[in-house]
Amino acid sequence: MAKTKTTYICNECGGSSLKWAGKCPHCGAWNSLQESVESEPGGHRYAPLAGAASAVLNLAQVEAREQPRQPSGIAEFDRVLGGGLVSGGVVLIGGDPGIGKSTLLLQALVSLSHAVNVLYVSGEESAEQVALRARRLDLDTSGVSLLAEIRLEAIVAALTEHRPGVAVIDSIQTLYSGELSAAPGSVSQVRECAAQLTRLAKQTGIAIVMIGHVTKDGSLAGPRVLEHIVDTVLYFEGDTHSAFRLVRAFKNRYGAVNELGVFAMTDKGLRGVNNPSALFLSQHEQGVSGSCVMATQEGTRPLLVEIQALVDGANAPNPRRLSLGLEGTRLAMLLAVLHRHAGVVTFDQDVFVNAVGGVKITEPAADLAVLLAIMSSLRNRPLPRGLVVFGEVGLAGEIRPAPRGQERLREAAKLGFSTALIPKANAPRQAIEGLEIWAVDRVDAAIARVQ
Structure with a gap:
């Protein structure tokens, strides 16, 4: 009859321990050890599947097949x-x-x-x-x-x-x-x-x-x-x-x-x-403030997603900063860049940012779209119709390029957008039919371009 023993298995790394502890001794995770009762069979349970021992090979001589x-x-x-x-x-x-x-x-x-x-x-x-x-x-x-x-x-x-x-x-x-x-x-x-x-x-x-x-x-x-x-x-x-x-x-x-x-x-x-881009774009009959369309990239697929922002006067000493579908830690950084390099003050305003449709955007190329949506809501002035935006914003106020810029622009042109505000380094060498390119390299220049 097989013997049984009680061990404690870590949920994070899979390591085992003979006694419970608050911290896993293998990976350092807290409260991850769970009690498990295991049996000890006479022979190793993987023996029937192990097969013959493998020989040492020269990697250059191994035939790689697709x-x-x-x-x-x-x-x-x-x-x-x-x-x-x-x-x-x-x-x-x-x-x-x-x-x-x-x-x-x-x-x-x-x-x-x-x-x-x-x-x-x-x-x-x-x-x-x-x-x-x-x-x-x-x-x-x-x-x-x-x-x-x-x-x-x-x-x-x-x-x-x-x-x-x-x-x-x-x-x-x-x-x-x-x-x-x-x-x-x-x-x-x-x-x-x-x-x-x-x-x-x-x-x-x-x-x-x-x-x-x-x-x-x-x-x-x-x-x-x-x-x-x-x-x-x-x-x-x-x-x-x-x-x-x-x-x-x-x-x-x-x-x-x-x-x-x-x-x-x-x-x-x-x-x-x-056509998943249609899911993440709201159909507004008229221009609304606080709305900006960005071109994001999910793997090999370009997507157009609407970024919405709401800026309202704070009723508490500590204004709220809430971000849904976007990285929340970047929102505070972007507001600091907006203040330092564009002279726009939001320390007395609640700022809420949302990506329409429940999509999650993790790439930094959403920075410029977030800033423009915040500016649009703060001034209660809609952005130009047919505008699509992408670009990463640095702490020095510069606008950095985003990968696969050509694919993003082609997706925007295919869906009928007429203007693209993009980093200067992403400016295409050849014109894209039906799409006017606004290439900028600074945050203040981008804000001035859409006013």
């Missing part, structure tokens, strides 16, 4: 994956409950079933519940195999026997291994199940997509080592009360990171949005 990709049939999903699923690749997708993770993957499996064998492993829903969802979405599931199971050993046996091209695990937190006595969803069980499934994928060439739960702060539940094990990490974002969903890639060994896929939730499931 990994073939299997398109999922959903263009926005393939964009985030880098072109499609890779044989032997492991994808982890997380998101809030009810956001559409299971719906998207069921749709992808139905599309993939026309080209390869697929298997849907459901640990959260019964076979009848999955069938009801497929019927509600009006999907032809005749080519989709289904396994309602949470025991890891049974799932591994099914994958080994049927050898599907693509398998979906819904979800990794519901699985448990008989080798461990801990409850499903515990740190040790999640780490064990993910490691065994990943090793099986590499040995058999099965592309595995795992759904992961998220914590209340939006990060993936379980040990942080889970993200290091897999090849690709995707996050499903969006408000469950809104019809639009965003899928972002935060890690991808087979493609670019920070890619963005945009979906719309309909009664027949998720549908890709071909």
